[in-house]
Amino acid sequence: MKQVTKINVLKKFTGIAWVEQAIANLDLILLDHSHCELKAASTALNFMFRYPAHTRLVRELTRLAQEELEHYELVNQWLERRGIPLAPLNAPPYGATLKAQMRRQEPDRLLDSLLIASLIEARSHERLGLLAAHCPDPELAKFYHGLMASEARHYGVYWLLADSYFDRDVLEKRLDELAIVESEILVNLYPEPRVHS
Template identity: 50%
Template sequence: MSALSGNNRFNARIKWLATATSDAWLQQAIENPIEVLIDHAHCERKAAGAAVQMMFRYLCEPGFAEALSPLAREELEHFEKVLAILKSRGHYLQALPAPPYGSALAKKIRRSEPGRMLDSLLVAGLIEARSHERMFLLASYSPDHELAKLYRELLESEARHFQLYLKLAQERFDKDLFTLRLKELADAEADIISVLHPEPRMHS
């Protein structure tokens, strides 16, 4: 596979992310479609759980339940969609060793409030933004037409998800604080993915 063109690279970039996904990740993902699909199912399941967990952690925060409950339902719908494709191809969920991505980002979340809320929203938003970027790449370059179609269908909702998390943060925190902390966490996220995980994962 040839390297991505500069134009497509630009289209795949998301302003919240500090760096673009590498050609090496795309090559790895395309060569291992089923393993990435299984991991994708786990990611959708975890995303639903994260939204529910945040909703209950901040149960009395105005606007959280109204925003996060529909998001969690949509993540589970995506999980079911990915699961259906796996089953149609003779596969099912299986345990996969997790890459360091999620746990490394979780360690960046401060433990005391209000920093914990801000960081939790920003980390969730960055994860969703990275998912959106990588689904765009898979939709554009996967030779498997069914999988390319799946990723195209998920793009709009994935964009809404990362925008929602960042909107919730922007509404609750000072602009300068929001901008500074987002940059810090985006830089940390970029550093985590700078070394390609040896096993193909959505967030390797």
């Protein structure tokens, strides 16, 4: 299997089973990718509503939300090209299981929220890289390759925000704990093809 650059925060690398499942179900992966981009924009907006006094967070996530919506539109153009209608999908346990780890009291909630968002973006970067490396459609592979850098940047935005609001030692300890949970969620392949399954 072709490898992509490992994101240091991830504890385990995605295996060949996910790649094979994704490539065999590209239309479903594209539809799920559309959902992921919209959720990512919503996540950024939710941060802005919850923490309006955090000026740097609002500024950074305004740009990020705009970019996620641009990606949503680009993915939807691919859906239209391939004749895939927008439709609801069952969510894999990935996001809900990660969010269940979130502590409820501030400032712990802010730290956990930023780190969970960072982990999701890091995994997105890795998986889009695998799609770019293995997709049999050269144009779609090029599209995924083009999105990889954005996902890495988004991971970095959330990590840097966490680093600006919290002590580095506290951040790294909690990130390590959450990254272990993140990798454990993906040990068993979700039976329905998803970007995060």
